[in-house]
Amino acid sequence: MRWVFLVLIVLNALYFVWEQQQPSVHVQQLPSVLNPAGVANIEVANATNSQTKTLDSVQAKINLTLLLGGFSDPALIDSLSQRLLSLDIDVKEVVVEEVDGVDYWVYMPPLVSRSVAVRQLKELKARQIQAYLINQGDMQNGISLSMLDTMDMAKDLVQKLANLGYTAEIKEVERKQKTYWLAVNSRSERLIDESLMTELTSDFPLMRYRQEMPQ
The missing domain is CATH 3.30.70 (Alpha-Beta Plaits)
Known part of the structure; x- marks a missing residue:
């Protein structure tokens, strides 16, 4: 039995020597947040974009x-x-x-036909109201009444026509x-x-x- 005990001691000694010769392995813990360098890179990119926009603005002014x-x-x-x-x-x-300004056009929208528009025109002139027949365009068969300087004047004319039984509208027209x-x-x-x-x-x-x- 003594020799068995000696063999075990020798085996334990050999195992200990072998284990000491193996390279040690270290576990490195990864950071739980984004590397600060990544944040710095984003800030640099934003600064570059800002500088580019500024240069573009300056260039636009130069080219005026x-x-x-x-x-x-x-x-x-x-x-x-x-x-x-x-x-x-x-x-x-x-x-x-x-x-150069805005005028206010008082008019009657296009009527169903030219004959109806002409009859309407004759009625207006019989009442001493200045009017003109529109012969072409989107307003064909409509009646132009007046081009006035202010909205108040245009509203007054529309009301006067309404009192006589006529419906008129107002449109702003840019004066160029x-x-x-x-x-x-x-x-x-x-x-x-x-x-x-x-x-x-x-x-x-x-x-x-x-x-x-x-x-």
């Missing part, structure tokens, strides 16, 4: 075209053009249609006019300084200026 004029009289724009061209400022005439401008070439804008603008506004009191995106 300077317009001078705004005259209803083309003779004035010709004089301004000659003045600028004499200073080697390259300009191009631009005609713009602007809203052509205005004449000079578009300044971007290469020439540096020549238009504060001193020149002062001289131009003195010589052309009605002159306006604005900036727009190029067409």
Whole structure:
């Protein structure tokens, strides 16, 4: 039995030596939250997007075209053009249609036929009411009564017609006019300084200026 005991001791000693020679394994715990570096990357991306939008805004302002004029009289724009061209400022005439106000149109909607509309027109004229037959377009066979400056005047006319047994309506119509401008070439804008603008506004009191995106 003694030799069996000695064999067990030797085996235990060999097992202990073998286990000590094996590489140790360490378990690393993963973080339960997003790596802060990921948050930093998101912030950098947001900052980059913000800078890009800012640059785009600045670029849009740089590309704006300077317009001078705004005259209803083309003779004035010709004089301004000659003045600028004499200073080697390259300009191009631009005609713009602007809203100058609103009129109020009093009318009767289209009737069922031309004959009915003509009969209605004769009745109105017999009552000393100025009216005109509409001969074409979406309002054909309607009756135009008046174009007035204010809503109150239009309402008064509608009420007057209602008292006589006629139904009329009101429509707002934009009043437009052509205005004449000079578009300044971007290469020439540096020549238009504060001193020149002062001289131009003195010589052309009605002159306006604005900036727009190029067409």
